[in-house]
Amino acid sequence: EAQVTQNPRYLITVTGKKLTVTCSQNMNHEYMSWYRQDPGLGLRQIYYSMNVEVTDKGDVPEGYKVSRKEKRNFPLILESPSPNQTSLYFCASSGGAFSGANVLTFGAGSRLTVL
Amino acid sequence: GQNIDQPTEMTATEGAIVQINCTYQTSGFNGLFWYQQHAGEAPTFLSYNVLDGLEEKGRFSSFLSRSKGYSYLLLKELQMKDSASYLCAAMDSNYQLIWGAGTKLIIKP
Numbered sequence: 335e336a337q338v339t340q341n342p343r344y345l346i347t348v349t350g351k352k353l354t355v356t357c358s359q360n361m362n363h364e365y366m367s368w369y370r371q372d373p374g375l376g377l378r379q380i381y382y383s384m385n386v387e388v389t390d391k392g393d394v395p396e397g398y399k400v401s402r403k404e405k406r407n408f409p410l411i412l413e414s415p416s417p418n419q420t421s422l423y424f425c426a427s428s429g430g431a432f433s434g435a436n437v438l439t440f441g442a443g444s445r446l447t448v449l
Numbered sequence: 450g451q452n453i454d455q456p457t458e459m460t461a462t463e464g465a466i467v468q469i470n471c472t473y474q475t476s477g478f479n480g481l482f483w484y485q486q487h488a489g490e491a492p493t494f495l496s497y498n499v500l501d502g503l504e505e506k507g508r509f510s511s512f513l514s515r516s517k518g519y520s521y522l523l524l525k526e527l528q529m530k531d532s533a534s535y536l537c538a539a540m541d542s543n544y545q546l547i548w549g550a551g552t553k554l555i556i557k558p
Contacts, residue, residue: 374550376453376536376551377492377536438494
């Protein structure tokens with residue numbers, strides 16, 4: 335089944351404790367992206383990657399890191415999490431330039447709470 | 450700046466028709482997407498418009514007017530399972546998606 339898999343789905347952590355949210359897709363997609371979703375704000379892009387070893391900042395990159403060493407994986411790293419990073423995170427991928435044929439496929443989401 | 454506006458919440462009755470509006474302001478325009486998101490779940494793709502006019506897909510239709518910076522999603526024969534948030538996203542000249550905050554649609558029996 336074609337899918338985007340992210341883990342963990344739920345995580346409660348404490349301020350300053352480094353964590354990684356993994357994202358993997360099995361569709362051979364070139365484009366991958368991380369979003370956070372907060373009530374009333376909609377989806378905000380954190381980082382995206384057009385291909386292996388190519389990453390770019392989105393709208394809200396502060397406090398996050400990413401890497402794209404392999405096509406299928408795009409982990410999100412929070413080096414020193416803070417309470418304002420408590421959010422619902424989505425990883426998404428696409429086969430190329432967005433169109434009616436190339437749309438974003440989202441993972442199930444990772445709900446992160448930072449105490 | 451770039452901006453997407455859509456109503457925060459709408460209520461409709463099972464079996465009825467509802468129209469969810471979206472207005473956008475972007476630097477350039479390369480199409481408009483609608484996604485459906487059930488509570489606690491991932492967004493899923495509904496429709497894409499890049500040319501003016503109406504695109505129909507079963508009970509769902511999407512309309513675009515590029516000159517007015519306006520789109521709507523029309524849902525017919527509403528079912529309880531249509532209770533969800535509907536996200537509007539416009540693609541700018543750099544092929545980046547600008548997302549609206551979503552419209553929560555509540556369906557009542």
